[in-house]
Amino acid sequence: MSGQRAKSLRIVIAGAGSIGCFCGGLWAAAGHSVTLLGRGRILLPIAQHGLLLTDYAGLEQQVEARQLRCSEDPAVLAEADLVVVAVKSNGTAAMGRLIAQYAPPDAPVLSFQNAVTNVEMLRQMLPGRDLRAAMVPFNVVPTGPAVPPEPTETPGAAGAASAQPGYHRASSGEILIAKGRGHLGRFLSVPGLPVGETEDITGVQWGKLLINLNNALNALSGLPLMTQLQSRHWRRLMADQMAEALRVMQAAGLRPVSTTPLPVWMTPHILRLPNWAFTRIAAQMLTIDPTARSSMAQDLMQGRITEVDALQGEIQRLGQAHGVATPVCDVVIQLIRQAEMKKAGLPKLQPGQI
Incomplete structure (x- = not known):
């Protein structure tokens, strides 16, 4: 992560589901350049209507479609200053291969995943990279219209949801990431989304x-x-x-x-x-x-x-x-x-x- 780009990061959310869309939306609203990499059935309504992000404490953040980039093409990883892995555990290996193929070697990789084995799997697949575990304490649920059921749709295809999709944070807590170079926690802490760093991420x-x-x-x-x-x-x-x-x-x-x-x-x-x-x-x-x-x-x-x-x-x-x-x-x-x-x-x- 180069010094001149540190205040405004190009973040790729690798596996944009509920957690990825919620965090990515808040980062985009705060001025970071965010790309959501995921399935068209989830991204299509976002690309057309943007996002509404809410939470249990009264947060209500509108994110316009133009503030986010949505893609099914893993080649977008090549443009990342930071990769945030947000796939479920059974998708870790496949995403690790894509990151190894496309992402810049100097781009830090954060695992926003549950469980404790995902980071070790990524570490084996991405040797020499700045790879860090993270702990996301809250849960996020989709709101608004249901996404189209077919996984083959792409942005621009027919069948989009007719209203703005949204994601709702239903519980509290601060994201923690492993301490390392570049003060990532400081740059990722934005309104509505505090991010701290810890020396003992394994214990966490x-x-x-x-x-x-x-x-x-x-x-x-x-x-x-x-x-x-x-x-x-x-x-x-x-x-x-x-x-x-x-x-x-x-x-x-x-x-x-x-x-x-x-x-x-x-x-x-x-x-x-x-x-x-x-x-x-x-x-x-x-x-x-x-x-x-x-x-x-x-x-x-x-x-x-x-x-x-x-x-x-x-x-x-x-x-x-x-x-x-x-x-x-x-x-x-x-x-x-x-x-x-x-x-x-x-x-x-x-x-x-x-």
Whole structure:
């Protein structure tokens, strides 16, 4: 990243889904040159109508179509000062190959992905590059009209949505990236989107994975996150799953860093408290839209393969490697796989069925 371009970056969002479009839209609104690289069925309405970005705290940011570039051509990576990888875990390898082929060797690459293995895969594919993990604490859901279902459409084709698409941030938190050259956190921090840097991104990622384990439970419940958190029965199951994962991490010598004000070891105890005590102590956990659901719930609702293998599956693999049983994660993986195969939306299970 050259000095003269540091204040206004050319950012390519590699895999523009909900997180990528939300962050990319705010960066574009703040003056960065942003290209959304993704599927035409998502990009077509944006190219025609722009974006409306909102959040739980009252943010309302209009981003005009002319402020964003939308493309399905990976050759746009060649123009990047910075690449932000925002594909799901099962798309990491394919995107890594495209970055290796097209992106400038001196362009930093940030992984805005869930799980902890994506960066290692990218690092193997992109040796010698400034590659950094990031932790995105909030979830984002699409709003406005549904995108066209066919994946073959390109900008300019027929079938665009008739109204402006949008993305809504449903929970709170600051993005953290691994500390490195160039003060990237400073340049990526824009109104509505604070970005910090940390010396221990690995610990932060494992801490986020602990929280993300609830993605699957939320999907299985069929409940909004707020409703699920208000149920002590669901919180107890969340606590059992987190305690299981903490035992595995301890056996593996891992030290997760909390992504909330609560220490990671205390969180299972807080989750098991009666409702009145939980509500007082864990107020930040409840800073969330009442209708928000996890990204895994969104995947099941849309008939997509989930990231359960990169979340519960990672705990399961670590447990097997270190001789620690993972009965909760084992059952959750099985139930999510069944739901994926059925393609019938959210299972709407009760805690006792898990």
